[in-house]
Every structure is written in C-alpha cells, then in structure tokens.
Amino acid sequence: MIKFIIVVVLLLLVFGGGTKMVVAGGAKSLDLADRWLGSGGGARLLLADQPYGNGPRQSLDIWVPERAQQGDALPVVVFFYGGGWDSGERASYGFAGRALAQQGFVVVIPDYRLTPKAHWPDFLEDSAAAVAWTHRYIGGLAGDPERIALMGHSAGAYNAVMLALDPSWLRAAKSDPSVIRGVAGLAGPYDFLPMEKGGLADKAMGKVKPAEKTQPIAYARGDAPPLWLASGDEDATVRPRNSRNLAAAIEKAGGSAQLRLYPGMGHTGIVMALAAPFRSKGPVLDEAADFLRGVTGRRIAPVEAAAQ
Structure with a gap:
C-alpha cells in the first residue's frame, strides 16, 4: 500500500503540475517534487522562466552542473517532456x-504549446524555436553551441526526433539543422498510423493531410543525426514497435540508430528511471548519458589538418 501511495503521489506531482516554491535570493522556481526526485547535489538551476518567444508557453529553464561557470563550454541537452501534446510543464x-546536469550537461527544458489551444505543427515550431534560442545564447550560459543534443520522453521524444529528421523546422526557425548532434528518445511515438479516433494524437494532429506528414518514420534518412531509441517492453501506451520500426528504417537508409528495450519497464517508468529513487529499475540515465556524451564529443581535426 505504501509503495502504491508513493507512485500515485509521484505521478500527480510529475505529470499533474506540482507545487512551485521560490528559491531564496532570486526569482528562480523549483517544483516541490524535485526536492525528493532529484536527491543529492551536483546540479543547480541556473535560469528559470527565460522567454525564447513571445507566447505564454514559450519559456525555458536551464540546469547546469553545480560548479559550472560562465566561461565553460559544456555539452548541451535540450529535453522535451511528454504529456500527449495536451499536458505538461517544465517545472515538473x-x-x-538535475539528473542530466549531474552527468555534466547543460540542460535546457522548454515549455511548448499544447492542445486544445494549439495543434500540429505549433508544438514543433515551438520546439524548433527553443533549439534555435539555445544555439544562439547558450554560449554565454556555460554551454557549447556546437555540442547540442536533444532528448525527450513520449510526445517530447516525437518533437525531438521530428526536428532531427526533418530539417525544415530548424530552417524555419532561422537556425542550422546541423546544430543537432544526436537525439535520445524515450518511449516516443514515431510510427502510429492509423491514429486512434479521439485519441491524443488524433486531437493534436488528426486533421493534417496527408497524415503521413505527421510521422517521424516518413522522414527516415541516412544522413540524420544519430538516434538512441529506448522503450520499455511493457509499454502499453506507446508500443515498443515505434522505436523498433524507426530504428530499422534509419538503418535501412544507411544511418545510425541504436535500439534499447528495457525489460519490465512501462511508459512512465522509463522517464521516472531518470529520478534518483527509481534508477535501480534500469540504467536509463547512465546509458542515455553515455550516448549523449558520445554524440556531443568535441570535433577532432582531420589528420592532415592537424599535421600542418
């Protein structure tokens, strides 16, 4: 019973908004749940409520390693949360x-527009604008603008992968699609036609014609940034076939896609495994961080250039 109560409270806090508190000495805010979920030090909230656009859902937070300094050039991860394109907020x-900052990354967590007020492609346009803002300004916030990777869970993984596979979104945001060095996707919907009538995807993008335009797998290409696609084998919300199918399509096109299936893990469990109390459920954080470190490694000069 105690375990059940804890899980219910966590789900309410993480996916239902949570309660904010003001950090002494500034206007920064932390979600109350983070006090328990992100146990330990090693990270701090550098910037909160930073606008990347003019809309009420176009703001972001930035987490950094605890000892990060302004002149640092650390690898950057832009993390998009899930919520079926109709719920979620960065404070949760x-x-x-914190988990990714403890791994040495500067972490950007943006909000984006949601249904029913917004629909496809509004949340993709916002996601692209957040990445463009990050590339433009993260160099003054301890990050390296040439080492940016994306990560997301569920609907957020969809947003991240779409930006990586279809260069038009970042171009429309007046940014360079090549800024994306790789994407780590957790339980993302990438190949979900036909859409369930009245379901979350149908409400968010069901009116788009042709429907294939909404599918990340339709943009699979060999020169896409490397993908790390993870799913729980007990995920009944976004079936693991989404990750399997996209990984196979990328590999068939000659690209790089790693597929990781976690036994006994469900849709919520895979993102909760980033939180300190649940990391024993599976090495999601360690393996995702290893991938992200690999794709954001510093560029190595060609041998002939280095010899000159």
Whole structure:
C-alpha cells in the first residue's frame, strides 16, 4: 500500500503540475517534487522562466552542473517532456534537468504549446524555436553551441526526433539543422498510423493531410543525426514497435540508430528511471548519458589538418 501511495503521489506531482516554491535570493522556481526526485547535489538551476518567444508557453529553464561557470563550454541537452501534446510543464521536470546536469550537461527544458489551444505543427515550431534560442545564447550560459543534443520522453521524444529528421523546422526557425548532434528518445511515438479516433494524437494532429506528414518514420534518412531509441517492453501506451520500426528504417537508409528495450519497464517508468529513487529499475540515465556524451564529443581535426 505504501509503495502504491508513493507512485500515485509521484505521478500527480510529475505529470499533474506540482507545487512551485521560490528559491531564496532570486526569482528562480523549483517544483516541490524535485526536492525528493532529484536527491543529492551536483546540479543547480541556473535560469528559470527565460522567454525564447513571445507566447505564454514559450519559456525555458536551464540546469547546469553545480560548479559550472560562465566561461565553460559544456555539452548541451535540450529535453522535451511528454504529456500527449495536451499536458505538461517544465517545472515538473526539474528531476530530469538535475539528473542530466549531474552527468555534466547543460540542460535546457522548454515549455511548448499544447492542445486544445494549439495543434500540429505549433508544438514543433515551438520546439524548433527553443533549439534555435539555445544555439544562439547558450554560449554565454556555460554551454557549447556546437555540442547540442536533444532528448525527450513520449510526445517530447516525437518533437525531438521530428526536428532531427526533418530539417525544415530548424530552417524555419532561422537556425542550422546541423546544430543537432544526436537525439535520445524515450518511449516516443514515431510510427502510429492509423491514429486512434479521439485519441491524443488524433486531437493534436488528426486533421493534417496527408497524415503521413505527421510521422517521424516518413522522414527516415541516412544522413540524420544519430538516434538512441529506448522503450520499455511493457509499454502499453506507446508500443515498443515505434522505436523498433524507426530504428530499422534509419538503418535501412544507411544511418545510425541504436535500439534499447528495457525489460519490465512501462511508459512512465522509463522517464521516472531518470529520478534518483527509481534508477535501480534500469540504467536509463547512465546509458542515455553515455550516448549523449558520445554524440556531443568535441570535433577532432582531420589528420592532415592537424599535421600542418
């Protein structure tokens, strides 16, 4: 019973908004759940409520390693949370920001527009604008603008992968698609036609014609940034076939896609495994961080250039 109560409370806090508190000495805010989910030090909230656009849902938070300094050039991860494109807020994902910052990354967590007020492609346009803002300004915030990777869970993984596979979104945001060095996707919907009538995807993008335009797998290409696609084998919300199918399509096109299936893990469990109390459920954080470190490694000069 105690375990059940804890899980219910966590789900309410993480996916239902949570309660904010003001950090002494500034206007920064932390989600109350983060106090428990993100146990330990090693990370801090550098910037909160930073606008990347003019809309009420176009703001972001930035987490950094505890000892990060302004002149640092650390690898950057832009993390998009899930919620079926109709719910979610960045304040509830401080645990993810802290977890990745503890791994040595500067972590950007943006909000984006949601249904029913917004529909496809509004949330993709916002996601692209957040990445463009990050590339433009992260160099003054301890990050390296040439080492940016994306990560997301569920609907957020969809947003991240779409930006990586279809260069038009970042171009429309007046940014360079090549800024994306790789994407780590957790339980993302990438190949979900036909859409369930009245389901979350149908409400968010069901009116788009042709429907294939909404599918990440339709943009699979060999020169896409490397993908790390993870799913729980007990995920009944976004079936693991989404990750399997996209990984196979990328590999068939000659690209790089790693597929990781976690036994006994469900849709919520895979993102909760980033939080300190649940990391024993599976090495999601360690393996995702290893991938992200690999794709954001510093560029190595060609041998002939280095010899000159």
